[in-house]
Every structure is written in structure tokens, then in C-alpha cells.
Amino acid sequence: MKIILLDGYELNKDLNWDLLNQLGECTFYSRTPVADKNEILKRITDAEIVITHKTPLDDDIISKAPKLNYIGIMGTGYDVVDIDSAHKNNVTVTNIPTYASDAVAQFTFSLLLEVTGQVGLHNQLVHHNKWSKVPDFTFWDKPLFELKGKTLGLIGYGHIAQKVAKLGHAFSMNVIFYNHRPRNTTEQWIKQVSLDELLQQSDVISLHVIQTPETINLINKDTLKKMKTGAILLNTARGKLVNESDLANALNNEKIYAYATDVVQKEPINNDNPLLKAKNCYITPHIAWAPLETRERLLDITINNLKKYLAKDPVNVVS
Incomplete structure (x- = not known):
């Protein structure tokens, strides 16, 4: 199973992603150009699992990613993902409601x-x-x-x-x-x-x-x-x-x-x-969510969301 993390810079710099590596073949990108749909699609085309923080995934991208089954949003807000398109294409989307x-x-x-x-x-x-x-x-x-x-x-x-x-x-x-x-x-x-x-x-x-x-x-x-x-x-x-x-x-x-x-x-x-x-x-530069303890919690819930999805018992599903 191929897992793509599109924009892990804020977490990658001081957190450990080993647990995610244990769940599949992981590719980590610190940043993905948010305005370049071709590059976003290129990165996720062969992925079953995509983890995103702020990289937008709209219908132009979701509908053209044939293997995509799951999108994990590393945050509470889910405006970065076209939820209607995800549902139409049978893609499960989860978020992290209360971590921060x-x-x-x-x-x-x-x-x-x-x-x-x-x-x-x-x-x-x-x-x-x-x-x-x-x-x-x-x-x-x-x-x-x-x-x-x-x-x-x-x-x-x-x-x-x-x-x-x-x-x-x-x-x-x-x-x-x-x-x-x-x-x-x-x-x-x-x-x-x-x-x-x-x-x-x-x-x-x-x-x-x-x-x-x-x-x-x-x-x-x-x-x-x-x-x-x-x-x-x-x-x-x-x-x-x-x-x-x-x-x-x-x-x-x-x-x-x-x-x-x-x-x-x-x-x-x-x-x-x-x-x-x-x-x-x-x-201030969007840092309310950024204490170390908060980001550690974010990472833990991101991984748990994926584990629960893989166990066919999904939680925090965005409907």
C-alpha cells in the first residue's frame, strides 16, 4: 500500500513518523506547490492513501487519482478537500476534531x-x-x-x-x-x-x-x-x-x-x-496550533485515524 504525505514540514522537523512507515510504503514531501494541480496529481496518482495538511485536493485531482481510497486531513478544518467529490469517488476522508x-x-x-x-x-x-x-x-x-x-x-x-x-x-x-x-x-x-x-x-x-x-x-x-x-x-x-x-x-x-x-x-x-x-x-503567523505537545497529539491521531480505517472501523469521518 502506497502512502503519500503531501506537506509534512511543520511536523517533520521535530517529530517521528516511524509508526506511519509501518503501515505502508511511505513517501514524505515537506511541501507541495498548492497551486500546481499537475504536480499534486503526479505525486498522488499511484497512492491509495494521501495525508494532507494544507495542500488542496479538489475534484480535478480526486477524480483523476484512480487508486485513491483515503484522505487523512491533519487538522480540524476540512475546506482543503472537496468532500462531495471524495464521496462521489468513494474516498473516505477523516479529520482531527479536537487535537488543538x-x-x-x-x-x-x-x-x-x-x-x-x-x-x-x-x-x-x-x-x-x-x-x-x-x-x-x-x-x-x-x-x-x-x-x-x-x-x-x-x-x-x-x-x-x-x-x-x-x-x-x-x-x-x-x-x-x-x-x-x-x-x-x-x-x-x-x-x-x-x-x-x-x-x-x-x-x-x-x-x-x-x-x-x-x-x-x-x-x-x-x-x-x-x-x-x-x-x-x-x-x-x-x-x-x-x-x-x-x-x-x-x-x-x-x-x-x-x-x-x-x-x-x-x-x-x-x-x-x-x-x-x-x-x-x-x-501572528498561524501558530496557535503549534506547541510541541499539540503537534505530537496531531501526529498520534493522524496515525490512529489511518489504523482504524485500515481495520474497517473508521473514526473521525467527515460527512
């Missing part, structure tokens, strides 16, 4: 604490000798905010959002959420609201929905107008949830106080991305 929930929730609050506490900025200023030159025992160059009593609004209420909600509650925030269908919760400190209510009431809004045709550009000039002036927006989900031009305008016009994101529409980021020159915009 703790890490991404932690990172979401890291972004929020950076915006409200300005640790990075003031650390740099101290090391650049600004503190040593002031006449007082203290100084600050940007506003600092308490989270207590602020309203945290979560758009989406899956595993990650539920962990972020608990962190918000631990900081004595008021926590509300919107989900596209009702979600039952036994917690008395959290309330489900409509999207409009969330936009209007929240001091901090955090995005936790998957990318679908319905959620692309969810944050746009119309939804931004409904937000509180001075709100903080967080995004550890997908870059395409946000219309970046509209958001840059809202930041520059001080409608939105700050945007802190780990994702952008085009990754790696383009030099002309409007967010790069927007006021109070914090951007």
Missing part, C-alpha cells in the same frame, strides 16, 4: 491579554532603556484594560469556544455566545444570544466557526457597524471569516479598538495586506 482545543483557547487569551496588558510592548521599552529615563516609578505607553466585568462574545460554540468561555469566566467576564443552531449548556454564567445581540453587547468578540460559504466575510462593514465602538476582535479560526479591507477601515477609523489574529485570508501573508498598516492590529 486547549492550545488554541490558550492562544486566544494570549492575544487578548497582549491587547489589554501590552506586555510585549512594555518589555521592549524597558529593554530600550525608556524606564531608566523616566522620573517616576512607572510609565505606560498604551492604554491598559481590566477584563473583569467586560462582555466576551463567542461566535461559534464548539470545543475551543467552550474552553475560551471558561477562561473568560475565570477572569470575571460576562460570557455570551452565538451558534448557528441552539446549544444546550448547564452553566448559569453563560447565555446564548442572537448574532445581532452579540455584536451589539460584546466588548470582546472571538471567532470560533469553521470556514464555509456562509461564514466567509462574516465580519464585514455591516457587521462591524453593529459592534460597540472600541470593541476588540479576536480570530484564531480562519482568515477568510473577515473582510480584511473592511476591518482595516474600521481600525483606522477607530470604530474597532484592536484586532488580534493568528490567521489571514492568504497565508503566508501578502506584503500588501491592508491589516499590516492598520492601527492596533496584532498578527
Whole structure:
């Protein structure tokens, strides 16, 4: 059985793939050119098993790979694979639903604490000798905010959002959420609201929905107008949830106080991305998922998904 790993760079550099090698004849590619369909097809033409992280597999590729039986996505989101085409061609697709929930929730609050506490900025200023030159025992160059009593609004209420909600509650925030269908919760400190209510009431809004045709550009000039002036927006989900031009305008016009994101529409980021020159915009390079422990878990589940498929007992199947 031939197994192809299309883009293992982020995991290959410090993790051990020996267990995957034991399941078949493996070929590892650190990277595959995502825009070159001919090269992608060339690499997987003879493969029964394909493992992908961010290399897209659409109908043009899946329908022309005659031996393909299984696609393992090394992540939670499955927008990189044409699921309808996979089903039409009898290809099983699996993903990894919850491997990074703790890490991404932690990172979401890291972004929020950076915006409200300005640790990075003031650390740099101290090391650049600004503190040593002031006449007082203290100084600050940007506003600092308490989270207590602020309203945290979560758009989406899956595993990650539920962990972020608990962190918000631990900081004595008021926590509300919107989900596209009702979600039952036994917690008395959290309330489900409509999207409009969330936009209007929240001091901090955090995005936790998957990318679908319905959620692309969810944050746009119309939804931004409904937000509180001075709100903080967080995004550890997908870059395409946000219309970046509209958001840059809202930041520059001080409608939105700050945007802190780990994702952008085009990754790696383009030099002309409007967010790069927007006021109070914090951007990290898609690293919320990347702690060593999290990636080890990702690898373990990737291999277990394949083992279960080969045992004719598939798990984490994308339907």
C-alpha cells in the first residue's frame, strides 16, 4: 500500500513518523506547490492513501487519482478537500476534531491579554532603556484594560469556544455566545444570544466557526457597524471569516479598538495586506496550533485515524 504525505514540514522537523512507515510504503514531501494541480496529481496518482495538511485536493485531482481510497486531513478544518467529490469517488476522508482545543483557547487569551496588558510592548521599552529615563516609578505607553466585568462574545460554540468561555469566566467576564443552531449548556454564567445581540453587547468578540460559504466575510462593514465602538476582535479560526479591507477601515477609523489574529485570508501573508498598516492590529503567523505537545497529539491521531480505517472501523469521518 502506497502512502503519500503531501506537506509534512511543520511536523517533520521535530517529530517521528516511524509508526506511519509501518503501515505502508511511505513517501514524505515537506511541501507541495498548492497551486500546481499537475504536480499534486503526479505525486498522488499511484497512492491509495494521501495525508494532507494544507495542500488542496479538489475534484480535478480526486477524480483523476484512480487508486485513491483515503484522505487523512491533519487538522480540524476540512475546506482543503472537496468532500462531495471524495464521496462521489468513494474516498473516505477523516479529520482531527479536537487535537488543538486547549492550545488554541490558550492562544486566544494570549492575544487578548497582549491587547489589554501590552506586555510585549512594555518589555521592549524597558529593554530600550525608556524606564531608566523616566522620573517616576512607572510609565505606560498604551492604554491598559481590566477584563473583569467586560462582555466576551463567542461566535461559534464548539470545543475551543467552550474552553475560551471558561477562561473568560475565570477572569470575571460576562460570557455570551452565538451558534448557528441552539446549544444546550448547564452553566448559569453563560447565555446564548442572537448574532445581532452579540455584536451589539460584546466588548470582546472571538471567532470560533469553521470556514464555509456562509461564514466567509462574516465580519464585514455591516457587521462591524453593529459592534460597540472600541470593541476588540479576536480570530484564531480562519482568515477568510473577515473582510480584511473592511476591518482595516474600521481600525483606522477607530470604530474597532484592536484586532488580534493568528490567521489571514492568504497565508503566508501578502506584503500588501491592508491589516499590516492598520492601527492596533496584532498578527501572528498561524501558530496557535503549534506547541510541541499539540503537534505530537496531531501526529498520534493522524496515525490512529489511518489504523482504524485500515481495520474497517473508521473514526473521525467527515460527512
